[in-house]
Amino acid sequence: MREAAFIKQNKDKWLKFESVLANNTIIAPDALSDLYIEITDHLSYAQTFYPNSETLNYLNHLAATAHQKIYKTKKEKKNRFYTFWVKEFPLEFYQYQKQLAITFFICLVFTLIGIYSASNDGAFIRSILGDAYVNMTLDNIENDDPMAVYKKSGEVNMFLGITINNIRVALTCFSFGVLLGIGTVYVLMQNFIMLGSFQYFFYEKGLLWESARTIWIHGTIEISVIIIAGCAGLVVGKSILFPGTYTRLTSFVQGVKAGLKIVISTVPLFVIAGFLEGFVTRHTEMPDWLAIFIILTSLGFIVFYYVIYPRYLYKRINS
Numbered sequence: 001m002r003e004a005a006f007i008k009q010n011k012d013k014w015l016k017f018e019s020v021l022a023n024n025t026i027i028a029p030d031a032l033s034d035l036y037i038e039i040t041d042h043l044s045y046a047q048t049f050y051p052n053s054e055t056l057n058y059l060n061h062l063a064a065t066a067h068q069k070i071y072k073t074k075k076e077k078k079n080r081f082y083t084f085w086v087k088e089f090p091l092e093f094y095q096y097q098k099q100l101a102i103t104f105f106i107c108l109v110f111t112l113i114g115i116y117s118a119s120n121d122g123a124f125i126r127s128i129l130g131d132a133y134v135n136m137t138l139d140n141i142e143n144d145d146p147m148a149v150y151k152k153s154g155e156v157n158m159f160l161g162i163t164i165n166n167i168r169v170a171l172t173c174f175s176f177g178v179l180l181g182i183g184t185v186y187v188l189m190q191n192f193i194m195l196g197s198f199q200y201f202f203y204e205k206g207l208l209w210e211s212a213r214t215i216w217i218h219g220t221i222e223i224s225v226i227i228i229a230g231c232a233g234l235v236v237g238k239s240i241l242f243p244g245t246y247t248r249l250t251s252f253v254q255g256v257k258a259g260l261k262i263v264i265s266t267v268p269l270f271v272i273a274g275f276l277e278g279f280v281t282r283h284t285e286m287p288d289w290l291a292i293f294i295i296l297t298s299l300g301f302i303v304f305y306y307v308i309y310p311r312y313l314y315k316r317i318n319s
Contacts, residue, residue: 003050010042010245014062021065034254036066038245087313089265094310096235096262103230106185107192114196118204128197137201146207147214150282159278166222166270170229174236174263177255181237188230195223213291214284218277220298225266225273228306232262269302 001009017035043059050056117124126134133149140148153161169191176183202211239255240248280286280294 001049003053003055006045006050007055013038014042014059017066018062021062036063037250037254039063039066041246041250085265089261090305090310091313091317092258093262093265093306094314096231096258097307097310099234099238100228100231100306103188103227103234107188107227107230110189110192111196114193114198115200116196117193118197118200125197125201128194129201134201141205141207145284146202146205146210147281147284150214150277150284155278155282157278159274162218162277163271163274166225166273167267169226170232170263170266170270173226173229174232174259177233177236177259178240179237180240181234184230184233184237187233188226191226213288213295214281216295217281217291218273220295221269221273221276221302224299224302225269228266229263232259235259235262 013035017039020035039059040063043056043063046053046056046059114128118128136149137146140146145151150158169187173184173187176187199208199211202208236252236255236259239251239258243251246254276294
Protein backbone atom coordinates (compact mmCIF):
# COMPACT_ATOMS: atom_id res chain seq x y z
CA MET A 1 0.00 0.00 0.00
CA ARG A 2 1.29 3.44 -0.87
CA GLU A 3 2.00 5.74 2.05
CA ALA A 4 -0.61 8.28 0.91
CA ALA A 5 -3.30 5.57 0.79
CA PHE A 6 -2.23 4.29 4.21
CA ILE A 7 -2.59 7.79 5.67
CA LYS A 8 -5.95 8.37 4.01
CA GLN A 9 -7.30 5.04 5.29
CA ASN A 10 -6.32 5.61 8.92
CA LYS A 11 -6.13 9.37 9.37
CA ASP A 12 -9.50 9.70 11.10
CA LYS A 13 -8.56 7.08 13.71
CA TRP A 14 -5.26 8.81 14.42
CA LEU A 15 -6.92 12.19 14.82
CA LYS A 16 -9.57 10.71 17.11
CA PHE A 17 -6.91 9.10 19.28
CA GLU A 18 -4.86 12.28 19.32
CA SER A 19 -7.95 14.22 20.44
CA VAL A 20 -8.64 11.72 23.22
CA LEU A 21 -5.09 12.11 24.52
CA ALA A 22 -4.92 15.88 24.17
CA ASN A 23 -8.30 16.68 25.71
CA ASN A 24 -8.38 13.96 28.39
CA THR A 25 -11.68 12.78 26.90
CA ILE A 26 -13.54 10.27 29.07
CA ILE A 27 -13.38 6.90 27.37
CA ALA A 28 -13.72 3.33 28.61
CA PRO A 29 -10.27 1.88 29.49
CA ASP A 30 -10.74 -1.04 27.11
CA ALA A 31 -11.70 1.31 24.29
CA LEU A 32 -8.56 3.34 24.98
CA SER A 33 -6.52 0.15 25.07
CA ASP A 34 -8.01 -1.00 21.76
CA LEU A 35 -7.11 2.30 20.13
CA TYR A 36 -3.60 2.03 21.52
CA ILE A 37 -3.17 -1.50 20.15
CA GLU A 38 -4.39 -0.37 16.74
CA ILE A 39 -1.97 2.58 16.74
CA THR A 40 0.94 0.29 17.62
CA ASP A 41 -0.10 -2.06 14.79
CA HIS A 42 -0.01 0.90 12.41
CA LEU A 43 3.37 1.91 13.86
CA SER A 44 4.79 -1.54 13.16
CA TYR A 45 3.42 -1.41 9.63
CA ALA A 46 4.97 2.02 9.05
CA GLN A 47 8.32 0.84 10.44
CA THR A 48 8.33 -1.96 7.88
CA PHE A 49 7.12 -0.12 4.78
CA TYR A 50 7.78 3.58 5.41
CA PRO A 51 11.06 3.84 7.34
CA ASN A 52 12.40 7.37 7.96
CA SER A 53 9.05 8.88 6.95
CA GLU A 54 7.06 11.62 8.68
CA THR A 55 4.24 9.12 9.10
CA LEU A 56 6.51 6.88 11.14
CA ASN A 57 7.65 9.81 13.32
CA TYR A 58 4.05 10.89 13.90
CA LEU A 59 2.85 7.40 14.89
CA ASN A 60 5.88 6.86 17.10
CA HIS A 61 5.11 10.08 18.98
CA LEU A 62 1.43 9.20 19.24
CA ALA A 63 2.15 5.71 20.58
CA ALA A 64 4.67 7.02 23.10
CA THR A 65 2.22 9.65 24.38
CA ALA A 66 -0.51 7.04 24.66
CA HIS A 67 1.73 4.59 26.52
CA GLN A 68 2.63 7.25 29.06
CA LYS A 69 -1.00 8.21 29.60
CA ILE A 70 -2.27 4.66 29.93
CA TYR A 71 0.39 3.49 32.39
CA LYS A 72 0.43 6.73 34.32
CA THR A 73 -3.23 6.20 35.16
CA LYS A 74 -3.00 2.46 35.63
CA LYS A 75 -3.35 2.60 39.42
CA GLU A 76 -6.78 1.31 40.37
CA LYS A 77 -9.16 3.44 42.36
CA LYS A 78 -10.87 2.23 45.52
CA ASN A 79 -14.27 2.39 43.81
CA ARG A 80 -13.11 0.21 40.91
CA PHE A 81 -15.97 -2.27 41.40
CA TYR A 82 -18.57 0.48 41.29
CA THR A 83 -16.93 2.13 38.28
CA PHE A 84 -16.90 -1.11 36.30
CA TRP A 85 -20.57 -1.88 36.77
CA VAL A 86 -21.92 1.66 36.55
CA LYS A 87 -19.67 3.24 33.91
CA GLU A 88 -17.06 1.09 32.19
CA PHE A 89 -19.04 -2.00 31.25
CA PRO A 90 -22.25 -0.26 30.11
CA LEU A 91 -20.21 2.17 28.02
CA GLU A 92 -18.24 -0.63 26.42
CA PHE A 93 -21.37 -2.72 25.84
CA TYR A 94 -22.79 0.07 23.67
CA GLN A 95 -20.66 -1.14 20.77
CA TYR A 96 -22.24 -4.60 20.95
CA GLN A 97 -25.86 -3.51 20.57
CA LYS A 98 -25.94 -4.90 17.03
CA GLN A 99 -24.79 -8.34 18.20
CA LEU A 100 -27.38 -8.21 20.99
CA ALA A 101 -30.14 -7.44 18.49
CA ILE A 102 -29.00 -10.27 16.20
CA THR A 103 -28.92 -12.70 19.14
CA PHE A 104 -32.43 -11.67 20.20
CA PHE A 105 -33.71 -12.25 16.65
CA ILE A 106 -32.04 -15.67 16.49
CA CYS A 107 -33.62 -16.68 19.81
CA LEU A 108 -37.03 -15.43 18.69
CA VAL A 109 -36.84 -17.46 15.48
CA PHE A 110 -35.88 -20.65 17.33
CA THR A 111 -38.68 -20.10 19.85
CA LEU A 112 -41.20 -19.78 17.02
CA ILE A 113 -39.76 -22.91 15.41
CA GLY A 114 -40.30 -24.72 18.72
CA ILE A 115 -43.91 -23.52 18.90
CA TYR A 116 -44.63 -24.42 15.28
CA SER A 117 -43.04 -27.86 15.54
CA ALA A 118 -44.89 -28.67 18.76
CA SER A 119 -48.20 -27.60 17.24
CA ASN A 120 -47.75 -29.85 14.20
CA ASP A 121 -46.24 -32.95 15.78
CA GLY A 122 -47.56 -34.36 19.02
CA ALA A 123 -44.40 -36.39 19.58
CA PHE A 124 -42.13 -33.35 19.20
CA ILE A 125 -42.77 -32.07 22.72
CA ARG A 126 -41.80 -35.39 24.27
CA SER A 127 -38.67 -35.60 22.13
CA ILE A 128 -37.59 -32.16 23.35
CA LEU A 129 -38.75 -32.10 26.98
CA GLY A 130 -38.42 -35.83 27.66
CA ASP A 131 -41.06 -38.39 28.63
CA ALA A 132 -40.27 -38.13 32.34
CA TYR A 133 -40.92 -34.39 32.51
CA VAL A 134 -44.04 -34.55 30.34
CA ASN A 135 -45.54 -37.43 32.35
CA MET A 136 -44.75 -35.72 35.65
CA THR A 137 -46.37 -32.48 34.49
CA LEU A 138 -49.46 -34.32 33.23
CA ASP A 139 -49.78 -35.91 36.68
CA ASN A 140 -49.44 -32.47 38.29
CA ILE A 141 -52.15 -31.10 36.02
CA GLU A 142 -54.48 -33.94 37.00
CA ASN A 143 -53.79 -33.10 40.66
CA ASP A 144 -54.75 -29.44 40.03
CA ASP A 145 -51.20 -28.22 40.67
CA PRO A 146 -49.54 -27.86 37.23
CA MET A 147 -46.58 -25.89 38.62
CA ALA A 148 -45.81 -28.40 41.37
CA VAL A 149 -42.39 -29.10 39.86
CA TYR A 150 -41.14 -25.89 41.47
CA LYS A 151 -42.13 -27.16 44.92
CA LYS A 152 -40.54 -30.60 44.89
CA SER A 153 -36.98 -29.61 45.84
CA GLY A 154 -35.82 -27.62 48.85
CA GLU A 155 -35.36 -23.89 48.36
CA VAL A 156 -31.59 -23.83 48.86
CA ASN A 157 -30.92 -26.94 46.75
CA MET A 158 -33.02 -25.61 43.89
CA PHE A 159 -31.41 -22.17 44.13
CA LEU A 160 -27.87 -23.59 43.98
CA GLY A 161 -28.64 -26.16 41.28
CA ILE A 162 -30.44 -23.74 38.98
CA THR A 163 -27.85 -20.98 39.42
CA ILE A 164 -24.91 -23.28 38.66
CA ASN A 165 -26.69 -24.77 35.63
CA ASN A 166 -27.57 -21.36 34.23
CA ILE A 167 -24.02 -20.10 34.61
CA ARG A 168 -22.84 -23.26 32.85
CA VAL A 169 -25.19 -22.54 29.94
CA ALA A 170 -23.92 -18.95 29.75
CA LEU A 171 -20.29 -20.06 29.71
CA THR A 172 -21.10 -22.62 27.02
CA CYS A 173 -22.77 -19.94 24.86
CA PHE A 174 -19.69 -17.77 25.26
CA SER A 175 -17.00 -20.39 24.80
CA PHE A 176 -18.67 -21.96 21.74
CA GLY A 177 -18.21 -18.60 20.04
CA VAL A 178 -14.72 -19.78 19.10
CA LEU A 179 -16.43 -22.02 16.52
CA LEU A 180 -16.97 -18.90 14.40
CA GLY A 181 -20.15 -18.18 16.34
CA ILE A 182 -21.84 -21.31 14.94
CA GLY A 183 -21.42 -23.13 18.25
CA THR A 184 -23.18 -20.32 20.09
CA VAL A 185 -26.08 -20.41 17.63
CA TYR A 186 -26.35 -24.18 18.18
CA VAL A 187 -26.60 -23.75 21.97
CA LEU A 188 -29.23 -21.05 21.53
CA MET A 189 -31.15 -23.31 19.14
CA GLN A 190 -31.29 -26.06 21.76
CA ASN A 191 -32.50 -23.77 24.52
CA PHE A 192 -35.04 -21.71 22.60
CA ILE A 193 -36.66 -24.51 20.62
CA MET A 194 -37.14 -26.08 24.05
CA LEU A 195 -38.64 -22.81 25.34
CA GLY A 196 -41.12 -22.65 22.45
CA SER A 197 -42.12 -26.28 22.91
CA PHE A 198 -42.41 -25.82 26.66
CA GLN A 199 -44.78 -22.87 26.40
CA TYR A 200 -46.88 -24.53 23.68
CA PHE A 201 -47.25 -27.60 25.87
CA PHE A 202 -49.01 -25.54 28.54
CA TYR A 203 -50.98 -23.60 25.93
CA GLU A 204 -52.29 -26.89 24.53
CA LYS A 205 -53.47 -27.84 28.02
CA GLY A 206 -55.25 -24.49 28.50
CA LEU A 207 -52.66 -23.34 31.05
CA LEU A 208 -50.77 -20.68 29.12
CA TRP A 209 -51.51 -17.88 31.59
CA GLU A 210 -50.97 -20.06 34.65
CA SER A 211 -47.61 -21.20 33.32
CA ALA A 212 -46.50 -17.77 32.08
CA ARG A 213 -47.30 -15.85 35.26
CA THR A 214 -45.42 -18.49 37.27
CA ILE A 215 -42.47 -19.45 35.07
CA TRP A 216 -41.57 -15.94 33.95
CA ILE A 217 -41.12 -14.78 37.54
CA HIS A 218 -37.63 -16.22 37.27
CA GLY A 219 -37.62 -16.84 33.52
CA THR A 220 -37.61 -13.16 32.56
CA ILE A 221 -34.09 -12.71 33.91
CA GLU A 222 -32.96 -16.24 33.13
CA ILE A 223 -33.95 -16.17 29.45
CA SER A 224 -32.82 -12.57 28.95
CA VAL A 225 -29.39 -13.30 30.33
CA ILE A 226 -28.97 -16.41 28.17
CA ILE A 227 -29.59 -14.09 25.20
CA ILE A 228 -26.92 -11.73 26.54
CA ALA A 229 -24.50 -14.66 26.96
CA GLY A 230 -25.26 -15.60 23.37
CA CYS A 231 -24.33 -12.06 22.42
CA ALA A 232 -20.95 -12.64 24.09
CA GLY A 233 -20.44 -15.73 21.94
CA LEU A 234 -21.26 -13.81 18.76
CA VAL A 235 -18.78 -11.10 19.79
CA VAL A 236 -16.08 -13.79 19.92
CA GLY A 237 -17.18 -15.26 16.60
CA LYS A 238 -17.19 -11.83 14.94
CA SER A 239 -13.68 -11.12 16.21
CA ILE A 240 -12.43 -14.19 14.31
CA LEU A 241 -14.43 -13.68 11.12
CA PHE A 242 -14.03 -9.91 10.83
CA PRO A 243 -10.74 -8.76 12.38
CA GLY A 244 -10.83 -5.42 10.58
CA THR A 245 -7.48 -3.63 10.67
CA TYR A 246 -6.19 -5.86 13.48
CA THR A 247 -4.34 -9.12 13.02
CA ARG A 248 -6.73 -12.03 13.45
CA LEU A 249 -5.00 -13.08 16.68
CA THR A 250 -5.20 -9.58 18.17
CA SER A 251 -8.84 -9.30 17.18
CA PHE A 252 -9.58 -12.72 18.71
CA VAL A 253 -7.93 -11.83 22.01
CA GLN A 254 -9.91 -8.60 22.18
CA GLY A 255 -13.12 -10.47 21.33
CA VAL A 256 -12.53 -13.03 24.08
CA LYS A 257 -11.85 -10.26 26.63
CA ALA A 258 -14.99 -8.39 25.60
CA GLY A 259 -17.12 -11.54 25.60
CA LEU A 260 -15.83 -12.60 29.00
CA LYS A 261 -16.79 -9.22 30.47
CA ILE A 262 -20.29 -9.62 29.06
CA VAL A 263 -20.60 -13.07 30.65
CA ILE A 264 -19.24 -11.79 33.98
CA SER A 265 -21.92 -9.09 33.93
CA THR A 266 -24.59 -11.82 33.79
CA VAL A 267 -23.42 -13.79 36.84
CA PRO A 268 -25.19 -11.62 39.47
CA LEU A 269 -28.36 -11.78 37.37
CA PHE A 270 -28.22 -15.56 37.21
CA VAL A 271 -27.91 -15.58 41.00
CA ILE A 272 -31.03 -13.41 41.22
CA ALA A 273 -32.87 -15.68 38.76
CA GLY A 274 -31.83 -18.74 40.77
CA PHE A 275 -33.04 -17.09 43.98
CA LEU A 276 -36.40 -16.27 42.41
CA GLU A 277 -36.81 -19.80 41.07
CA GLY A 278 -35.77 -21.42 44.34
CA PHE A 279 -37.60 -19.20 46.82
CA VAL A 280 -40.36 -17.26 44.99
CA THR A 281 -41.67 -19.15 41.95
CA ARG A 282 -42.88 -22.01 44.14
CA HIS A 283 -45.48 -19.72 45.69
CA THR A 284 -48.06 -20.22 42.96
CA GLU A 285 -50.72 -18.87 45.27
CA MET A 286 -49.34 -15.34 45.04
CA PRO A 287 -51.73 -12.80 43.47
CA ASP A 288 -51.41 -12.06 39.77
CA TRP A 289 -50.51 -8.41 40.38
CA LEU A 290 -47.44 -9.39 42.38
CA ALA A 291 -46.25 -11.89 39.77
CA ILE A 292 -46.74 -9.30 37.01
CA PHE A 293 -44.87 -6.70 39.07
CA ILE A 294 -41.85 -9.01 39.49
CA ILE A 295 -41.87 -9.91 35.79
CA LEU A 296 -42.13 -6.30 34.56
CA THR A 297 -39.54 -5.06 37.06
CA SER A 298 -37.10 -7.75 35.94
CA LEU A 299 -37.69 -7.00 32.26
CA GLY A 300 -37.40 -3.26 32.84
CA PHE A 301 -34.04 -3.63 34.57
CA ILE A 302 -32.61 -5.85 31.81
CA VAL A 303 -33.71 -3.48 29.04
CA PHE A 304 -32.47 -0.45 30.96
CA TYR A 305 -29.04 -1.81 31.88
CA TYR A 306 -28.17 -3.51 28.59
CA VAL A 307 -29.92 -1.26 26.05
CA ILE A 308 -31.04 2.14 27.34
CA TYR A 309 -28.26 2.96 29.80
CA PRO A 310 -25.32 2.14 27.47
CA ARG A 311 -26.83 4.45 24.82
CA TYR A 312 -27.40 7.16 27.40
CA LEU A 313 -23.76 7.01 28.58
CA TYR A 314 -22.43 7.00 25.03
CA LYS A 315 -24.50 10.05 24.02
CA ARG A 316 -23.59 11.92 27.19
CA ILE A 317 -19.87 11.36 26.75
CA ASN A 318 -19.86 12.13 23.02
CA SER A 319 -22.21 15.09 23.08
